[in-house]
Amino acid sequence: MLKLNAGLCVRSLSVESECNKCELVCPTTAIAIGESNLPAINFSECVTCGACTAICPSEALTLDEFDATNFFFDFVEDKDNLLSCRKNVPCISALSIEHIISLAVLKKEIVFDMGYCDSCDIAHTCHTQILKNYEEATYLLEAMENEAVIKLENVCYENEAKDSNRRDFLNAANLKTVAKMKKSFEDEVQKASDELTEHTLEKTDIALLRRKTIPNRRKIFFTAIKRVDTPSQFHIVDATEVSFTSQKLMDAEACTACQMCYRVCPTGALVSDTKNSKIDFDPFLCIKCHICHDVCEPNAITLASSYNVKEFFEPKVQSLMSFNVRRCDECDMVFSTNSSDRMCYRCKCEDEEARELWGITDDM
Ligand code: SF4
Ligand code: SF4
Known part of the structure; x- marks a missing residue:
């Protein structure tokens, strides 16, 4: 199930934020910016592909079924280098650029299994996103003079779930995790609801807002880069x-x-x-x-x-x-400025407004 950590969403930081990357990448209509200015989620529409979790710059969205950080460490240890929606990821679009580059440089070669994209219901956005990620990662690897290779191949990885649909596969693949997690009754109710669930900021989110947080994928990326020439x-x-x-x-x-x-x-x-x-x-x-x-x-x-x-x-x-730091001639508060202003920005605005109101010009 998809979760939004409202305290990490950049839209929580200011109403001016124009971020809607999650809404744009969603292959269904599961995410829409809601009335509270935060992404609202329609859980019954969500196909848990994870594309929104990978594109969200602040890791505000997470999937119960797939944790990209845990996956990264497991996959680095794994001898296999195949990434397939029928094997180990909900969709290849669930991996961020930083994860892809980090995996590529550490494993030297990774393969994207594109064999199921043509018949996939969500390919219209996810396939496009996978190709974008592939192109960006390849471009940057070249700029880093790194010999790691990312291959796009129609492997069509098969396992016992091959005849079932994508959602059945995801459920089967994650059975162990799901059993461990003991999904709550409320989660199930939310999934069945065909309405957008709004998110609001709670007290705990506000504490998170004040904290400066570096996403895990960024830490992974720089750890991986340290190991390359x-x-x-x-x-x-x-x-x-x-x-x-x-x-x-x-x-x-x-x-x-x-x-x-x-x-x-x-x-x-x-x-x-x-x-x-x-x-x-x-x-x-x-x-x-x-x-x-x-x-x-x-x-x-x-x-x-x-x-x-x-x-x-x-x-x-x-x-x-x-900046120059000085006291405002008007209110005596300390303020920063990059000019020779003697008044703080607020007093300057108030002064300008008053002058405009009373028709006072500089030469008066
Ligand atoms: S992380 Fe900081 S510096 Fe970078 S775009 Fe966001 S607000 Fe600006
Ligand atoms: S992509 Fe992330 S930060 Fe941007 S609106 Fe969606 S949840 Fe918020």
Whole structure:
């Protein structure tokens, strides 16, 4: 069964968040952004393919039936290198790019079994997503000068479940896990319901929101990268081809030192110090969730058009902004600014509003 951890969903951090990756990748209509601004789930429509869990930048969605982190460690130990929806994954789209690259570099070769895609009900989105992931992973492996190979083959792996449909197979494959988990009565009721189940933030979620969390897949990725040879040169790749991390540019003129970008950043990729005198960026931690852009009113923070793979091998914190810290002439509060302003942003706005209201011009 699919679960949403509301405290990890980036939409919980701000109403400005435009993330709907889970909704877009879902091959049925099981996920829709609900009235509470969080993804709502129709459990009876969900086919537990796991594509949404893999695409969610913050690992807010999980499947009871498949844990990609546990799977990763089991598969690394396994002599076999075949990934098949009839063998070991609910759908190959349930593996994130970071998982795919990590498996490829550690196992040297992995094979995607595409043999069932043509007859699969959910291929219209999942097959497309698998190919996208394959292309991105292959592109980055090449940029890393890594010889690992990912193969797409029509293996049509067969087991005793071959004549049953996909959902029957998933249930059979996960029987052990399911028995262990003792699914609750409420879960079953939810699955039978043909309505979108809304999610809201609970007290425990709010505690999670305040915590900066690095997804497990990112930790796996960097652990795997540490075990591979550094390329002869660090290649610069097209940033639009990299879905899971980014590099940032800051327009110092446009930045109003409002502090929003680093306060909402879920992983701590954007940070400041206790005086709010700077903004630093650590690409190692960025999950490209886009919320820092969504909340930046003057669009001061933008995505760089290229990405240097050096960040995978020698991650370095970059300084994006440094501010002057001073007391506001009006309210006496300490504030950060990148200009010669004597008033904080709030007092400046209030001053501008008052001037507009009373028709006061600078030369008066
Ligand atoms: S953060 Fe994850 S769960 Fe939330 S909207 Fe984005 S993809 Fe969906
Ligand atoms: S830097 Fe921006 S895109 Fe990257 S994780 Fe933080 S908020 Fe998300």
